[in-house]
Amino acid sequence: MQIRSIETKQKILHAAQELFSKAGYESASVSDICESAGISKGAFYHHFPSKQSVFMELLSEWLKGLDAGLETVRSSRSDASQSLVQMADILPEIIRASEGRLPIFLEFCSHAARDRELWKTAVAPYQRYRNYFQEIVSQMEPAEMNESQRKAAALAVVSLATGLLLQGVLEPDAEDWAAVGKESLRMLIQGMTRRS
Amino acid sequence: MQIRSIETKQKILHAAQELFSKAGYESASVSDICESAGISKGAFYHHFPSKQSVFMELLSEWLKGLDAGLETVRSSRSDASQSLVQMADILPEIIRASEGRLPIFLEFCSHAARDRELWKTAVAPYQRYRNYFQEIVSQMEPAEMNESQRKAAALAVVSLATGLLLQGVLEPDAEDWAAVGKESLRMLIQGMTRRS
Numbered sequence: 001m002q003i004r005s006i007e008t009k010q011k012i013l014h015a016a017q018e019l020f021s022k023a024g025y026e027s028a029s030v031s032d033i034c035e036s037a038g039i040s041k042g043a044f045y046h047h048f049p050s051k052q053s054v055f056m057e058l059l060s061e062w063l064k065g066l067d068a069g070l071e072t073v074r075s076s077r078s079d080a081s082q083s084l085v086q087m088a089d090i091l092p093e094i095i096r097a098s099e100g101r102l103p104i105f106l107e108f109c110s111h112a113a114r115d116r117e118l119w120k121t122a123v124a125p126y127q128r129y130r131n132y133f134q135e136i137v138s139q140m141e142p143a144e145m146n147e148s149q150r151k152a153a154a155l156a157v158v159s160l161a162t163g164l165l166l167q168g169v170l171e172p173d174a175e176d177w178a179a180v181g182k183e184s185l186r187m188l189i190q191g192m193t194r195r196s
Numbered sequence: 197m198q199i200r201s202i203e204t205k206q207k208i209l210h211a212a213q214e215l216f217s218k219a220g221y222e223s224a225s226v227s228d229i230c231e232s233a234g235i236s237k238g239a240f241y242h243h244f245p246s247k248q249s250v251f252m253e254l255l256s257e258w259l260k261g262l263d264a265g266l267e268t269v270r271s272s273r274s275d276a277s278q279s280l281v282q283m284a285d286i287l288p289e290i291i292r293a294s295e296g297r298l299p300i301f302l303e304f305c306s307h308a309a310r311d312r313e314l315w316k317t318a319v320a321p322y323q324r325y326r327n328y329f330q331e332i333v334s335q336m337e338p339a340e341m342n343e344s345q346r347k348a349a350a351l352a353v354v355s356l357a358t359g360l361l362l363q364g365v366l367e368p369d370a371e372d373w374a375a376v377g378k379e380s381l382r383m384l385i386q387g388m389t390r391r392s
Binding site: 192 | 349352355357366371379386
């Protein structure tokens with residue numbers, strides 16, 4: 001892509017995020033985005049087929065920080081349990097980054113919940129993270145676990161991480177979320193690996 | 197309240213839920229609700245000060261099933277760990293009940309996320325559940341836990357429960373959520389009570 005073209009795309013994304021945040025995803029039209037970005041509709045549709053695809057691109061940008069953090073955990077695989085606990089270090093950063101984006105994300109999800117196809121696209125990142133944790137848990141290979149316990153263990157890690165993130169976004173300053181996250185993950189892992 | 201008045205209130209709630217579900221919380225106006233319920237605006241404002249208060253009443257009705265389930269756990273307090281694990285039995289019912297209501301709830305939250313006062317009201321039930329679990333965990337009194345570990349333990353239980361519920365709502369048929377919930381809670385409790 002040429003530099004000018006990249007700049008145009010960035011302008012669209014920037015304008016869309018501003019408008020989605022202020023006016024709401026539903027209220028902001030493609031025309032509004034074009035006007036705010038100072039570009040033509042032709043230029044818009046050269047880069048994105050729809051408003052929805054702009055949202056999906058924004059979402060994937062938002063998730064880049066999370067992806068990078070998780071990749072660090074994955075690559076330092078000397079001890080899977082240790083890496084999993086260290087994961088809690090990235091919680092505060094994700095919570096901070098989520099603040100302004102949460103209303104947009106929630107509004108998009110509410111539309112997606114009424115549209116089966118859109119829903120599949122919206123939950124795709126979530127399923128990616130679930131698979132990621134299943135992989136980590138299987139690395140830990142807690143000896144006495146059977147298949148269904150192993151599956152439950154992975155789902156438990158995902159549930160715990162999701163729940164911590166949600167609570168952190170609801171009340172960012174209420175707790176030291178990195179510390180709470182570490183302690184919680186430590187307890188869960190201890191319960192997973194020391195089963196009677 | 198007289199029988200006729202109770203009936204009117206039920207008509208409003210029923211019409212509002214239908215409209216919020218089909219058209220969305222934002223799109224449905226008080227006039228629409230009155231028309232659909234076949235009542236006057238005077239009658240509406242006799243029962244509710246605003247559309248928002250109708251939503252809050254619907255939310256508290258939706259949570260009644262959850263509250264009743266948790267009350268059963270609280271009252272059978274012979275063994276707090278056991279009761280906590282049994283709580284997973286109510287998961288599938290809550291997941292089923294959430295399905296049609298999720299789009300409405302998400303849309304409301306997206307508005308609430310833009311309005312600090314509304315947000316406080318919207319997260320109040322969540323805080324109630326968190327206090328509830330803190331109480332249960334303190335009943336368990338894992339001997340070697342200090343104050344901050346105890347707090348983390350309560351937050352971990354809430355996070356796990358929230359995350360399981362969210363995953364269940366995203367993919368209701370993907371797992372036996374009662375079984376996964378029990379296994380996950382068992383692991384977490386084991387980690388909480390058998391700390392080294």
